[in-house]
Structures are given as C-alpha cells and as structure tokens.
Amino acid sequence: xxxxxxxxxPEGVKQAEVIVGIPSCSxxxxxxxxxxxxxIGLSTYFSAYRGVLINCxxxxxxxxxxxxxSVPTKVPRIxxxxxxxxxxxxxxxRRLFQKALELGARAIVVVDADLKSxxxxxxxxxxxxxxxxxxxxxxVHVRPRFDGTITNHFAYPFLRALYGRRIRQPNGxxxxxxxxxxxxxxxxxxxxxxxxxxxxxIWMTTLAVQSPxxxxxAFLGGPKAHRIxxxxxxxxxxxxxxxxxxxxxxxTFPETWSQVxxxxxxxxxxxxxxxxxxxxxxxxxxxxxxxxYVEGFTRLLPRLREIVAxxxxxxxxxxxxxxxxxxxxSPDLWATTVYDFAAGFHAGRIPRSELVRALIPLYLGRTCSxxxxxxxxxxxxxxxxxEQQCLVFEETKxxxxxxxxxxxxxxxx
Amino acid sequence: MPRIMIVDDEASIRMxxxxxxxxxxxxxxxxxxxxxxxxxxxxxxxxxxxxxxxMAAYDGLDLLQEIRQSHHDLPIIxxxxxxxxxxxxxxxxxxxxxxxxxxxxxxxxxxxxxxxxKVPAKAGxx
Numbered sequence: 001x002x003x004x005x006x007x008x009x010p011e012g013v014k015q016a017e018v019i020v021g022i023p024s025c026s027x028x029x030x031x032x033x034x035x036x037x038x039x040i041g042l043s044t045y046f047s048a049y050r051g052v053l054i055n056c057x058x059x060x061x062x063x064x065x066x067x068x069x070s071v072p073t074k075v076p077r078i079x080x081x082x083x084x085x086x087x088x089x090x091x092x093x094r095r096l097f098q099k100a101l102e103l104g105a106r107a108i109v110v111v112d113a114d115l116k117s118x119x120x121x122x123x124x125x126x127x128x129x130x131x132x133x134x135x136x137x138x139x140v141h142v143r144p145r146f147d148g149t150i151t152n153h154f155a156y157p158f159l160r161a162l163y164g165r166r167i168r169q170p171n172g173x174x175x176x177x178x179x180x181x182x183x184x185x186x187x188x189x190x191x192x193x194x195x196x197x198x199x200x201x202i203w204m205t206t207l208a209v210q211s212p213x214x215x216x217x218a219f220l221g222g223p224k225a226h227r228i229x230x231x232x233x234x235x236x237x238x239x240x241x242x243x244x245x246x247x248x249x250x251x252t253f254p255e256t257w258s259q260v261x262x263x264x265x266x267x268x269x270x271x272x273x274x275x276x277x278x279x280x281x282x283x284x285x286x287x288x289x290x291x292x293y294v295e296g297f298t299r300l301l302p303r304l305r306e307i308v309a310x311x312x313x314x315x316x317x318x319x320x321x322x323x324x325x326x327x328x329x330s331p332d333l334w335a336t337t338v339y340d341f342a343a344g345f346h347a348g349r350i351p352r353s354e355l356v357r358a359l360i361p362l363y364l365g366r367t368c369s370x371x372x373x374x375x376x377x378x379x380x381x382x383x384x385x386x387e388q389q390c391l392v393f394e395e396t397k398x399x400x401x402x403x404x405x406x407x408x409x410x411x412x413x
Numbered sequence: 414m415p416r417i418m419i420v421d422d423e424a425s426i427r428m429x430x431x432x433x434x435x436x437x438x439x440x441x442x443x444x445x446x447x448x449x450x451x452x453x454x455x456x457x458x459x460x461x462x463x464x465x466x467x468m469a470a471y472d473g474l475d476l477l478q479e480i481r482q483s484h485h486d487l488p489i490i491x492x493x494x495x496x497x498x499x500x501x502x503x504x505x506x507x508x509x510x511x512x513x514x515x516x517x518x519x520x521x522x523x524x525x526x527x528x529x530x531k532v533p534a535k536a537g538x539x
Binding site for chain 2: 140142166168214217219261262264265267268271378379380381382383384387
C-alpha cells in the first residue's frame with residue numbers, strides 16, 4: 001500500500017533513536033502544547049539519545065503544520081502529511097511506522113495532538129520500557145467510571161479473556177512501540193478501513209500481545225483531558241471500528257486464543273507511592289441509555305434473532321420489558337451476548353458492519369446497568385465490579401469456543 | 414507438589430494458611446515480611462505467592478511491583494484485610510486480590526486458578 005504523502009524535514013534528520021509521534025487532525029490550536037511537552041520529555045529523559053518529534057497529520061490542509069513548527073525547541077521536527085483520500089489516525093501511524101524504520105528508531109512514543117493533560121513524564125513512562133526490551137507499552141490513565149466505557153465493557157474484558165493478558169486500557173490513544181513492532185504492523189495484511197481509523201489502537205495492542213515481543217503498561221496519571229468533541233458524532237464510528245477490528249482479528253489467531261485459559265497481569269511502569277482513583281460525580285444519563293436499549297432491541301429484533309442464541313434472545317427480550325428502576329443487564333448475559341456477536345461475525349451471514357452496529361444498543365444497556373450498580377460507589381468498589389465482569393468473560397469463554405467450532409463445522413460441511 | 418509462599422507479618426495468619434494449604438497438599442514457605450524477599454523468591458522458586466499489603470516495615474504493593482519486574486509470570490495473590498486497596502492501580506500487577514477471611518475458600522480457589530492460568534508460550538508477551 002502506498003501511503004506516502006508530503007514530508008517536511010527542515011533539519012534533515014536521517015537518524016533517530018527515540019521518536020515521539022503526534023498524530024493530528026485539524027489540531028492547529030492544541031498541537032503547540034503537546035509539541036512543547038513532548039519536546040521537554042525527550043530532552044529531559046532521553047537526552048542520551050537522538051530524539052525527534054514527528055507530526056503525522058491526517059486532517060484537511062490547515063495551520064497544524066505551522067503551529068507544530070512554531071514551538072521554540074531544540075528538538076528536531078519532521079512533518080508528515082497523509083496523502084489526500086487517506087484519512088484516519090491509522091493511516092497517519094502507518095506513515096510513522098515507515099519513517100521510524102527509515103530513521104532506525106529503537107523507541108516510538110505516540111501521543112495525540114489534542115491532549116490537554118500531557119506531561120513530559122508520559123514520554124518517559126511510555127518510552128523507557130521500550131529501551132528495556134519491551135516491544136509495546138499500553139497506557140493506564142485514571143478514568144472516571146462513566147468514561148472509557150468501550151474499554152471497560154468491551155475491549156478490556158474481551159481481550160483479557162481471549163488472549164490472556166490484562167491490558168487495562170487496550171484502546172488508549174497514547175502508547176509506545178519498538179521498531180520490531182513497527183515492522184510487524186507494516187507487514188500485517190489485516191489492514192482495512194476500520195484499522196485505518198479508530199480501530200488502530202486495539203489493532204496494535206492485539207498484534208502486540210500475539211507477537212513474541214514483551215508487553216508492558218505505563219501509568220500516566222490522569223484523568224486524561226483532551227479537546228472536547230461531540231460524543232454523538234464520534235461514538236458510533238468509534239464503536240464500530242473498535243469492535244469490528246477486534247472481532248476480525250479473532251479469525252487470524254484462533255489457534256492461539258482458543259488455547260488460552262484465564263489471564264495474567266502485565267507489568268506497569270511509572271506508578272508513584274500511591275495511585276488511587278478519585279471519582280467526580282457521574283454526568284451520565286442512565287435513563288437515556290436504558291431508553292436506547294429498549295428502542296434498539298425492539299427495532300433490531302429481527303436481526304438479533306439471526307445473531308444471538310435463543311436463550312440469550314429470551315433474556316434480552318425480558319430485559320426490554322423491565323421498567324428502568326428494575327432494569328439489570330448482568331455481566332453473564334453481556335459476556336454471552338458479546339460472544340454470540342463474535343461468533344455471528346465469524347459466520348459472516350449478516351453484513352459485518354451491520355452486525356457490529358446492532359451490538360450498540362445492547363452495549364448501552366449493559367453500560368446503564370453498570371452505572372446504576374456503581375452509583376455513588378467508591379473507586380475500589382467500581383474496580384471490583386469491572387474485575388468481576390472480566391472474570392465472567394473468562395469463565396464464559398468456553399461458550400465462544402463452542403459457538404466458534406459449530407460455525408467451523410457448518411462451514412466445512 | 415506446588416510451592417506456595419506466604420508473605421505476611423502476622424504469625425497467626427501464616428499458621429492458618431500453612432495448616433490449610435498443607436492439608437491441600439501444597440508445600441508452604443513462609444516469609445515474615447519483605448526483607449530479602451526477591452532473593453528468597455529467586456532461590457526457593459515458589460509456584461505462587463500470597464502477599465499481604467500492610468506489613469509493619471514493608472508495603473506489600475511496593476513488593477508486588479518489585480517481584481513483578483523480575484518475575485513476570487509468577488502468580489501473585491494479594492491477601493489483605495482491607496478491600497479499599499483495590500482502587501490502587503498498583504494492584505493491577507497482581508493476579509488476584511482477596512480480602513482476608515477465616516474462611517479460605519476464595520483464597521484457595523484463586524490459588525488454584527492462578528496455577529491453572531498458564532498462558533501458552535506462543536502468547537509469550539513476557
């Protein structure tokens with residue numbers, strides 16, 4: 001795939017050991033702050049290495065490039081622009097992989113250009129493990145319970161159960177990787193339009209946990225703050241890309257994940273004396289999620305009949321009849337539902353994007369139930385609920401294996 | 414016979430765990446606190462560690478990080494009288510977290526699970 005586009009390398013950088021990549025999409029306003037913090041991070045913690053900042057811009061032409069170069073710093077900079085017609089963070093990162101290999105980098109850290117909470121320590125925590133023989137570093141941000149719900153209710157429990165590694169925020173936008181992992185990403189033939197957009201983070205994490213390279217996590221404090229976007233615009237597309245990519249990758253590694261039972265923790269770097277979450281009051285509208293579930297279930301019922309098992313459908317239907325105060329979407333039902341969808345995706349009898357989108361209202365139902373059950377709870381109680389959900393995904397995994405093999409048998413027949 | 418290392422500064426807890434786990438055919442090693450723990454782990458090669466958090470001279474969560482840095486795949490189960498530490502991100506480095514009780518059913522179940530939960534070498538991220 002030819003993903004080359006315009007490049008500006010005013011200082012003629014030909015080699016670099018540590019790279020901070022900054023993907024951006026119309027971030028002229030916010031990129032100076034990120035550039036400044038990343039430059040301080042490189043010069044403070046990686047002064048013994050040749051470092052470079054690379055802005056991988058995937059937005060329409062604007063002032064992002066000028067803003068990036070306007071920051072006064074001695075750290076050299078390179079600007080890469082995705083070619084026209086190739087939008088998405090994934091495409092921008094693909095250019096970064098190529099450039100990193102060209103420069104002979106050992107450690108590549110990626111931080112989004114819209115971050116407001118970035119500190120130089122992020123660069124340290126994400127980068128240092130890569131110089132200690134780790135291949136991929138995933139972030140751990142402090143996040144309120146109503147934030148990161150795709151992570152909490154789908155990406156984390158699903159990847160943990162499937163691949164046996166507890167990557168707490170596998171869909172975090174900020175991460176680090178080695179040149180070996182960059183090469184692996186470039187060589188992968190699993191690239192599609194979902195990976196090239198929001199699916200890139202989960203795609204990289206999944207490739208990394210399947211690779212022979214060691215995986216770590218970096219504690220970045222928090223909570224993470226970035227430029228506010230309209231969540232209604234971004235959510236559906238993000239959900240589809242993340243879930244589609246995750247399901248699709250199951251088909252590539254069945255011989256590995258089918259052998260994994262339970263899970264193991266992954267080392268975390270950068271933890272201070274005591275890192276405990278503080279929870280601001282929830283702003284989430286639980287009742288709105290409930291209504292989305294009931295409406296979505298009713299609307300999608302014919303499709304759901306083709307995706308989920310009869311027993312699961314009956315339970316989902318019962319839920320849709322419950323009034324809001326009695327609504328309770330259990331982790332067991334959620335895990336079984338997700339596995340039915342994963343199996344349905346594999347079966348391929350329904351257009352895959354349509355199938356993934358049909359999961360959204362059910363996911364909102366589970367989110368509603370989680371928010372209700374953790375209302376006013378202390379952080380350790382919230383984490384406990386999420387941990388229990390993960391254990392349910394692990395315990396229920398044989399159900400997915402059974403469904404998966406049934407599909408394999410019917411396809412073979 | 415699986416070897417289980419109990420790290421707890423309370424003698425009564427160590428005694429209780431020893432009796433219970435020996436009855437279940439585990440070989441039990443005791444550590445009274447974190448002193449020289451890394452060296453003992455390297456020398457005695459336990460199959461699983463049960464680790465207290467609040468010890469007089471040591472913080473179990475710091476010990477957890479230290480052990481995890483050098484023993485990536487060694488199962489470690491936190492056994493604490495306090496559930497509130499579950500909110501501390503350091504506990505993510507443990508395999509399981511069990512709140513202490515005189516009924517060891519949950520702890521035993523987690524020990525069994527931790528020993529069972531070997532990730533195939535192919536996943537080999539550690």
